[in-house]
Amino acid sequence: MNLLFDYFPEFRDGFLGTLSLTAASAALALILGIIMAGFRVSPIPPLRAFGTAWVTLLRNTPLTLLFLITFFVMPQILFPGTSPYKLAVGALGCYTSTFICEAVRSGIGTVPIGQAEAARSLGMTFFQTLRMIILPQATRTVIPPLSSIFIALTKNSAIAGAFSVTELFSVSKLLSDKGYPIGWIFLWIAVAYLVITFSISGLFRLLERRMEVSR
């Protein structure tokens, strides 16, 4: 108990760090994931190929390797001087977007083909059809897998701690270096993670319930 109160500012900053890292990466992943899912089902071959390559490459690369590339290769060629926080959001967001893309794509597959045919026969373009007809109807099936994906993201964000981003895991390093008992440190960190992941599942359970009520 003492440990938590003595180092409350550190724990608080770590907690907020993990929270904001998770939230920012989730937002990026959601946007990229939906765009990539759109690419993967689009009638335009280059877009389809790009979407497929994106998913195949990023999803099959170990996240740690992706972090190494993002931190040590990317700044050399593309964005020199980007803050570690932004680089971490980029790596986590791109990696997670592949899982979201696949969840959204399988959700799109559950919408009857006749819905798209009806929209197209009205003269709606492919992207209008996707945005106004298909995605809204796919949402219901996409919500449950999204919840697991975001929980995985929360835990994956710990890797950023090793790349000098302030988050929960970097706090554990700080305190164990000072010689505090590792058991207590881990206990409090685990509790902090549980707070975040439980909030995510709660939020999504709520969303699911809302979707069922509306019709």
Next chain:
Amino acid sequence: MSEVPVTKDATPVADALVALSGVNKHFGALHVLQDINLNIARGEVVVVIGPSGSGKSTLCRTINRLETIDSGTITIDGKPLPQEGKELARLRADVGMVFQSFNLFAHKTVLENVMLGQLKVRKIDKKTAEEKARTLLDRVGVGKQADKYPAQMSGGQQQRVAIARALAMDPKAILFDEPTSALDPEMINEVLDVMQQLARDGMTMVVVTHEMGFARSAANRVVFMADGRIVEEAEPEEFFNNPRSDRAKDFLSKILHH
């Protein structure tokens, strides 16, 4: 018109709204459409009949390019069907389609279903679109259900909404692919009545159906398909009383004895 032998190349008639010439299509090894020539005049009602698997739906769907073709040409109002893209979308808006399974947008109300194309494709302002949608819904007899979702309505009501949705685009022609086949018997007539009225109002219609009563009373011409070919075309009375081909005789004897 009924005397034109079907094997002769159909040279596009001046007033043909829809003209298919030399159209071929394969699904893998299956030759679903074989050298189809068909002209549909403005205001004409053409009923397509034939055994299951003969290619009727495919024919219907090639006309607004929900299915692509391998060879031949299809023109709508003199313009050949363009490649996938903005221009094709514009052309599709001019050719309505009514499906066997209705395909109303499940997450939108009836009113929204009928407004969506007007707003997003025709770019009509909301107030005008709503007025038009309500008028059309009244016309097909479901004006009171405007705020319901499709799942809350009977099949016959849904299909009438689907017709209103197609009409809202002011199409030059409407394609119907077995519009009453998924309906309970007591709902078939409410849909056929709406279609009869459309035919009387001069709408150009291509109707795939097994409803012989509708064919007799509303069609200008019956096109009989078998194995991907147009085997026979004739005026309804002539076709039903005096089918020329053996395939048609055989088909009619089967469906009329049911």
